Amino acid sequence: MGGHAIxxxxxxxxxxxxxxxxxxxDASGAWAADPVWREAFAAVPRHLFVPYYYVGVVAGFERRWGESPDRPARERWVRGAYxxxxxxxxxxDGELLSSSSQPSLMAAMLAELRVEDGDRVLEIGTGTGYNAALLAHRLGDEQVTTVDLDPEITESxxxxxxxxxxHPVVVTxxxxxxxxxxxxxDRIVATCALPSIPRAWLAQCRPGGRILTPLATGLVLLTVQDAEHxxxxxxxxxxxxxxxxxxxRSGAPAPALGGVPHRAxxxxxxRFLLALTRGSLDPQEAYALWDREGMPQRERYGIxxxxxxxxxxxxxxxxxYAWPLPA
Known part of the structure; x- marks a missing residue:
């Protein structure tokens, strides 16, 4: 490839x-709650965590990778990584198994964790390892544990x-x-969606600790009282x-939206309300509530x-207004 100059x-x-x-x-305001994260994003090289990735094209996906013999292709790979x-x-088989999340969303999630020096953090869903690197940069390797089910993912x-x-602790x-x-x-952060909050997380979190996890199509931030609450x-x-x-994954089909007005x-x-109340409200009931309550934004909901x-x-x-979540 022409040696080290390239x-x-x-x-x-x-x-x-x-x-x-x-x-x-910075301009998006994503880490406004905790601007110290700026330094981690400035230091951690995201391209090392995505030696290749796939970009959607008309016919499906195109692979970009850092070892391409074609120099412009390598440049496209680097630019895309940032x-x-x-x-x-x-x-x-065309199904997305793993991805590296949008950096501004990662920044917002990390800022909302409100970590402090000395905190121990568990990350659920290792993915490429980039988020674990950001955490390790800020807190130190020993304070960060990340877990993923797939040994290929944890190995890479x-x-x-x-x-x-x-070198944070990576667990399969x-x-x-x-x-x-x-x-x-002290903190648990998940980078994959779950149908409900696993009890094991509460038991492994210190009282007063925070759990941030995707659920429905939102992010819920819980404060842990004890192993039960x-x-x-x-x-x-x-x-x-x-x-x-x-x-x-509850492969339940998407609910039929017949009779639900276009604006909804x-x-x-x-759609967030539909996902959150799935199994409790049908789409027409969900719409009646949403309309009556003035189209509530995500932050009016909790768990x-x-x-x-x-x-x-x-x-x-x-x-x-309360809806049981799957046990």
Whole structure:
């Protein structure tokens, strides 16, 4: 490939693309709650975590990779690695198995965790390892544990992390069970969607700890009281994540929206309500509530875990609008 001169050029391109990404995230306000994250995003080289990825094209997907013999193709790969966009990293038969999340969404999630020096963090869903690297950069390797079900994913994440100079604890296992051997944690963050909050997470979180996880098409931030109790609200941010493998993907067909007005069908917050109340409300009931309550945004909804019960609610955990979540 013409030796190190090209590599140096690519490194310079990566550095300028990374700086541009940091400016873009800055302008979006994503880490306003905790601007210390700026330094981690400026330092951690995302391109080392996505040696190849797939870009949607008309006929399906096109692979971009850093070892391409074609120099312009390598440049496209580097530039794409620093776009503020999710990157498809693993496909099987055209189905997305794993991706690297959109950096500004990662920044917003990390900022909402409100980590402090010395905190121990568990990440559910290792993916490429990039998010674990950001956490390790800020808190130190020993404070960060990340778990994924797929040994291929954890193995390649370890390689990416080592190449970037980070060595958090990477565990192969079922994220819904947490990592009891490394508990207790001050923060738990998931980067895959679940149908409900696993009890194991509460048991492995210190009282007063925070859990941030995708659920329905939102992000819920819970404060843990003890092993049996946690409560919190959704953030305003929409979030679409690959489901946790090993969890019930509930391949239930999408509900029929007949009789639901067009403005609701097109509304992201109505679709969130549908996803949250699936199995409790049919689409017409959900629409009647959504219309009556003034098209509530995500942050008016929350989740409570209490003993063996778990429910979603609108405005008030003990109010009239509450829906059980799958146990």
């Amino acid at each position: 590599d140096k050029d690519l490194e310079a391109l990566a550095a300028s693309a990374r700086a541009a990404l940091v400016r873009e995230i 776009q503020d966009a999710p990157l498809a990293t693993r496909l099987r 994440a370890r390689r990416h992390l080592a190449a970037a100079g980070y 296992g079922d994220g819904a069970r947490g990592v009891p051997a490394r508990a207790p944690f 946690a409560e919190g609200r959704f953030l305003h941010t929409p979030a679409y994540f690959v489901p946790l493998r090993g969890s019930d 069908r097109e509304s992201d917050v109505f 409570t875990v209490s003993g063996d019960r778990e429910w979603a609610w609108l405005d008030d955990p003990e109010g009239p």
